[in-house]
Structures are given as structure tokens and as C-alpha cells.
Amino acid sequence: xxxxxxxxxxxxxxxxEAFGSALPLTSSRVLVTGxxxxxxxxxxxALAAAGAAVTFTARSDASAAAALEQITAIATQxxxxxxxxxxxxxxxxxxIDHVVLDLGSLASVKAGVEAFTSKHPEPLDILxxxxxxxxxxxxxxxxxxxMHFAVNHLGHFLLTSLLLPAVLASKxxxxxNLSSVSHTTPSTLNFDDLLKRERSYLALHAYGNSxxxxxxxxxxxxxxxxxxxxxxxxxxxxxxxxxxxISRQRLLWRFVFFLASPFTKSVTQGASTTVVAALAxxxxxxxxxxxxDCKVTPTSAAARLQEPAVRLWDLSVELVKQYLTxxxxxxxxx
Numbered sequence: 001x002x003x004x005x006x007x008x009x010x011x012x013x014x015x016x017e018a019f020g021s022a023l024p025l026t027s028s029r030v031l032v033t034g035x036x037x038x039x040x041x042x043x044x045x046a047l048a049a050a051g052a053a054v055t056f057t058a059r060s061d062a063s064a065a066a067a068l069e070q071i072t073a074i075a076t077q078x079x080x081x082x083x084x085x086x087x088x089x090x091x092x093x094x095x096i097d098h099v100v101l102d103l104g105s106l107a108s109v110k111a112g113v114e115a116f117t118s119k120h121p122e123p124l125d126i127l128x129x130x131x132x133x134x135x136x137x138x139x140x141x142x143x144x145x146x147m148h149f150a151v152n153h154l155g156h157f158l159l160t161s162l163l164l165p166a167v168l169a170s171k172x173x174x175x176x177n178l179s180s181v182s183h184t185t186p187s188t189l190n191f192d193d194l195l196k197r198e199r200s201y202l203a204l205h206a207y208g209n210s211x212x213x214x215x216x217x218x219x220x221x222x223x224x225x226x227x228x229x230x231x232x233x234x235x236x237x238x239x240x241x242x243x244x245x246i247s248r249q250r251l252l253w254r255f256v257f258f259l260a261s262p263f264t265k266s267v268t269q270g271a272s273t274t275v276v277a278a279l280a281x282x283x284x285x286x287x288x289x290x291x292x293d294c295k296v297t298p299t300s301a302a303a304r305l306q307e308p309a310v311r312l313w314d315l316s317v318e319l320v321k322q323y324l325t326x327x328x329x330x331x332x333x334x
Contacts, residue, residue: 006276006294008265012046013082015272015294019279020084024051026092028172029124030278031116031163033057033103033156034131036067039178039238042271043130044096045074047278049085053095055116057103057131064098071096103131103155105142110323113162123170124163126278129156129177129214138201145195145319148203152210157217158320161328168229168331175221176277179214179235181292184300186212189308191315215290215299216309217316222288223306224334232287234277235299238270 006018016023025047035044035056048054048071056071058064075094079085099119101112132152141150160167160175167173185208193200194209218233225231276294277285285291290299302308317324317332324332 006272008293009269010272010294011266011268012042012272012275013078013268015275015279016046016050016078016082017084019276022050022279022281023084024088025125026051028052028126029120029122029170030054030126030128031057031124032128032130033159035071036063038267039271039274040130041067041070042074042268043128043274043278045071046078046271046275047126048072048094048096049075049078049082050279051088051092052126053120054097055120056096056098057101057112058098059100059102061098061100064100068096068098101159102142103151103159104147106155106158106320106323107142109155109158110162113159117163117166122166124166125170125172126174126176127160127163127167128274128278129160129175130274131156132178132210134207135203136206137203143319146206148206148210149194149213152207153213153217154316154319156214157316158323160217160221161317161320161324161332164225164331165327168225168231173229173231174278175218175231175233176274177214177218177233177235178274179218179237179290180207180211181237182208183211183215183237183303184208186302188302189213189216189312191311212300212303213312215303216312219288219303219306220309220313223309226287232282234285234287235290236273236277237290237292237297238265238273 006014030047030052032040032044034040036058044054044056072094079091099112099116102108133148136147139147141147145154189209189212215235218235221231222233273291273294277291289296
């Protein structure tokens with residue numbers, strides 16, 4: 001099986017089987033943000049089942065404890081049922097832990113990264129920026145930025161920048177950003193509306209802006225670090241209206257997602273594209289690719305523009321600069 005045989009209904013188990021040549025990941029360290037619910041849980045479980053040492057982020061120790069049970073159960077089942085994983089038996093004990101951080105607070109992101117790197121000073125092979133918010137009423141982050149922009153982009157930008165030295169020191173050097181087909185909603189990135197302007201606020205527009213930021217972030221990481229240092233980046237659309245906690249902010253969205261659930265992907269089907277993005281070699285998934293249904297797909301025309309990507313990068317560096325280490329600041333300021 002290859003990614004060309006995978007489809008919108010392929011599961012994490014099928015993605016692992018398709019890319020069995022990349023397994024086991026026994027010497028790999030992976031970090032997945034937002035793996036306390038939904039797609040993040042299945043993503044973390046699949047990579048842990050494949051042998052990677054997986055750390056996931058959570059907003060509290062309590063939510064992490066509940067997620068760990070689910071991740072462990074799913075990973076154990078995958079090891080017992082996926083033929084490529086069964087063939088690797090006996091398996092070493094699963095290596096899964098967590099770090100507490102809130103992507104809506106830049107100070108919390110910095111503290112979380114410091115805790116992670118203190119516990120795991122080794123290189124970071126794969127970083128998966130999975131966490132996100134959707135459909136929120138106009139809300140400002142602890143740092144005063146519009147919440148979709150703050151959590152979906154800016155918190156991840158700081159996290160990625162702080163971890164970039166560890167990623168560049170690794171063997172795999174892979175960063176995966178979860179974007180969305182909603183990145184096609186804005187025809188251009190409106191920098192005036194991006195941060196916190198409340199006038200004419202539309203939640204779907206704010207979400208679309210943040211998802212366009214995710215693609216720009218991945219593309220700019222590729223432009224700056226691929227040729228010189230071998231970094232590989234991929235943007236992913238997991239699927240439309242998958243029934244996860246991302247719709248939790250408003251009763252209306254929970255109801256809409258519930259009604260759509262019989263016609264949309266399951267959680268493991270949504271996570272499969274992320275697993276492909278994490279495991280596939282560059283010969284299969286070139287760096288700076290955008291994936292839908294486990295396959296490379298064109299982004300919007302706006303997402304392919306370099307000028308707004310550079311402008312967003314420079315703005316993001318300015319906004320998070322006080323939280324960057326000297327090493328990270330030197331890397332992202334080049």
C-alpha cells in the first residue's frame with residue numbers, strides 16, 4: 001500500500017501499514033500539541049504505536065491523565081492489529097508523556113517548552129502543531145490578541161521557534177502544521193483584522209485567517225530552512241467538520257457538527273493524513289506540500305504568495321521576541 005492507495009476514508013492503521021518502511025520509530029522523539037481530544041489523541045497513539053517517544057501538550061495535568069489512558073489503549077490496539085506493527089513484536093513499552101502549556105498564553109508556551117527541553121534535551125524529530133480553536137466569539141488571548149490568531153498561529157509560532165534548534169539537530173527534521181480547507185476563505189490575509197479588531201468580527205473569517213497563517217508558517221519554514229538545513233514541512237487539512245472538541249465553544253457549532261457527523265470522517269480517518277505527513281519521505285511528500293485525504297493537493301492561490309508569508313513571519317517574530325531564547329531568535333531573525 002502507498003499513499004496513492006489511501007483515501008478520505010483511510011484510517012491511522014492503514015496509514016501506518018502504508019508507510020511501514022519508515023517503522024519502527026524507536027529512536028525518534030515526537031511532540032504533538034493538543035492531544036487531549038479528537039485528532040490529536042489518534043495521532044499521538046499512532047506514532048507511539050510505531051515506536052516513537054511521544055510527548056503531547058495539555059492545558060492541565062488532569063486532562064493529560066484522561067488523554068493518556070485513551071492514547072495508550074489506541075496505541076496498544078494498533079500494535080496488536082496493524083500487520084506491519086505485529087511483525088515488529090515483541091514491542092518495547094510505550095513511551096508517552098505530556099507537558100502542560102496553554103497556547104493562548106505566550107508565557108505559558110515558553111514555560112512549557114522549558115519543561116519539555118529540560119526533561120527531553122535530545123533532538124526532536126517530528127513536531128506536529130495540531131491544537132486549535134474554532135468558531136469562538138470575539139475573545140482576546142492573555143496577551144491581547146484575537147483568540148483564533150493567538151492559539152492557532154502565534155502560540156504555535158513561538159513553540160516552533162523555541163523548538164527549532166532541537167528539530168534541526170534531529171534525523172527526521174519534520175514539522176507538520178494542521179491547517180484547513182478554510183485557508184481558502186480569505187482571498188488575502190488582512191493584517192489589520194488579524195490581531196484583535198472587533199469591528200465586523202466574523203468567527204469563520206477569523207478561523208480562515210488563522211488557517212492561512214498555518215500554511216504561510218509552514219511555507220516560510222521551508223523557504224528558510226529546507227535547502228540550508230534539511231527541514232521538511234507539511235500542511236494538512238484533516239477533514240471537514242469532524243466531530244471533535246474543536247466545536248465546543250458554542251452550542252450552535254456543536255449541534256451543526258453533530259448533524260454533519262454521519263457524513264464526515266471519523267477521528268481516526270481525520271488523523272490519518274497527519275500520520276502520513278509525519279512518516280512519508282520527501283520523495284513521496286515533498287517539503288512545503290499541503291495534504292488532503294493523505295495526498296498532495298494545491299493550496300489556494302493566496303497561500304502560495306511569498307510576500308504576505310514573509311510579512312506574517314516578521315510580524316510574528318516581533319510579537320513573540322521577548323519570549324525567544326538567543327539561539328531561537330538568531331534562527332528566526334535570519
